[in-house]
Amino acid sequence: GDSVTQMEGPVTLSEEAFLTINCTYTATGYPSLFWYVQYPGEGLQLLLKATKADDKGSNKGFEATYRKETTSFHLEKGSVQVSDSAVYFCALINTGTASKLTFGTGTRLQVTL
Amino acid sequence: KAGVTQTPRYLIKTRGQQVTLSCSPISGHRSVSWYQQTPGQGLQFLFEYFSETQRNKGNFPGRFSGRQFSNSRSEMNVSTLELGDSALYLCASSLDPPGQETQYFGPGTRLLVL
Numbered sequence: 561g562d563s564v565t566q567m568e569g570p571v572t573l574s575e576e577a578f579l580t581i582n583c584t585y586t587a588t589g590y591p592s593l594f595w596y597v598q599y600p601g602e603g604l605q606l607l608l609k610a611t612k613a614d615d616k617g618s619n620k621g622f623e624a625t626y627r628k629e630t631t632s633f634h635l636e637k638g639s640v641q642v643s644d645s646a647v648y649f650c651a652l653i654n655t656g657t658a659s660k661l662t663f664g665t666g667t668r669l670q671v672t673l
Numbered sequence: 674k675a676g677v678t679q680t681p682r683y684l685i686k687t688r689g690q691q692v693t694l695s696c697s698p699i700s701g702h703r704s705v706s707w708y709q710q711t712p713g714q715g716l717q718f719l720f721e722y723f724s725e726t727q728r729n730k731g732n733f734p735g736r737f738s739g740r741q742f743s744n745s746r747s748e749m750n751v752s753t754l755e756l757g758d759s760a761l762y763l764c765a766s767s768l769d770p771p772g773q774e775t776q777y778f779g780p781g782t783r784l785l786v787l
Contacts, residue, residue, distance in 0.1 A: 594775070596778070602780055602781075603677075603679075603763055603778040603779050603780040603781045604763065604765075604778040605778070606775055606776075606777065606778075609775060649716065651716075653776075659704065659706055659721035659723070659728055659729040660706075660718045660721070660729055660731070661706070661708070661716075661718065661765075661776060662718075663715060663716040664715075665715050666715065666716075
C-alpha cells in the first residue's frame, strides 16, 4: 500500500538557518503530494502541494519539488524563524484511494534565537 | 470564507460511553473526511463522506461510524469507548471527492477517555 517516510525529529535550528526535512514516498500511480503544518494545540494547515512530477510547491518561503525519479518531496526553507516552530507532515493522496490522505509520522521543528 | 469548524473542541468521557463529534465543512465543500491522531499511531484515516454517502473507509472497528447530512455537515460517532480511543479527531473538507483536490482541516476535537 501507499506509505510516506519522513526524517526523524526533533530538528533544532537557530533562527535564520537553512531547513531541510526529508520525505520519501511509496505509491502506485501518480499521487499528489502535500506538506501540512501543525502548531501546538491546533489542527493541520496546508503549507504547500504539488500534483505532478517536477512541480514545485511554495508558500511562506517554504518550497518542495515533486521528484518522481527519487520518489521524494523534501521540504526546504532558506531562513527559518522562531514562528516556524511546529510539526511538519508530509502526505500523499493517490488517485487509487481517492479520498484517503496517507501521512508521514511528522517532524517536529524547534527554532531558537 | 469561514474554515472548517468542529464541535466540541474538548471532551472527556468514561469507558463504555458513546460520543458524537460534529464537523461543518467550508461552504460549498461536499466532501468530508475524518482522521484520528494519536502519539503512537500518528494520523490515520477513518472515513470519507460525499453527498451523504460513505465513499471510503479506513481500518477501524465498527464502533466508529459516521454520517453526512444534506447540508454537508458531518458527524462521527464512537460507541462503547475504550481508553485507546483517546485522541485528536480531525475533520477535513474538500470541494469534490478528494482525488487531486486539497483537504482543509478543522482545529480538531480532543477526546479523553477515562
